Amino acid sequence: MSENGIQVIKRLIYRRPQKVFLEFGVNDFKYRISADTVKSHLITMIDIIKAKSPNTKIYVQSVLPTDIDSLNNKIVNYNKEAESICLAKEVTSINLYPDFLKGNKIDSDLTIDGTHLSTAGYFNWRRLIDKYVN
Incomplete structure (x- = not known):
């Protein structure tokens, strides 16, 4: 959960990484x-x-769709708000959500269980963020 993510960030950031990707x-x-x-x-x-690391470039990736309609509605709303937060905080927002859709749910070829990515899903994700990594 996100609370654990905060603890991870606190432990990681002392290394002053060039880039951090949050998802x-x-x-x-x-x-x-x-x-x-x-x-x-x-x-x-x-x-x-x-x-703690003002020179670190921050990238915030959108939450990806699932195969659950009610969850996707929450995710779409959250992604819009997260994008606004990124704009206000002057960090890069990466909207991956539409690139994982088939209809109005996650493309079943890109997931193993309707939420977590399959090998093909990870390849798609990597392709989409490659320009930010390199």
Whole structure:
């Protein structure tokens, strides 16, 4: 969950990485953590990175779709709000959501269980973020 992510960021950031990629939230939403809490965790992570390692470039990846319609509605709304947070905090937002859709759900070829990525899903993800990594 995001709370654990905050602890990971605190342990990682002392190394002053050139880039940090953040992607989290789907499990939070599955476990009914509120979008406000997830947004708060995102803001906290960004603020920690900026304070402790101001030269680190931050990339926030959207939460990917699932095969659950009600969850996807929450994810779409959260992704829009996360994008606004990124704009306000001057960090890069990467909207991957549409690149994983087939209809209005995650492409079944890109997932092993409707949430987690398959090998093909990871290849798709890698292709999409490659320009930010290199």
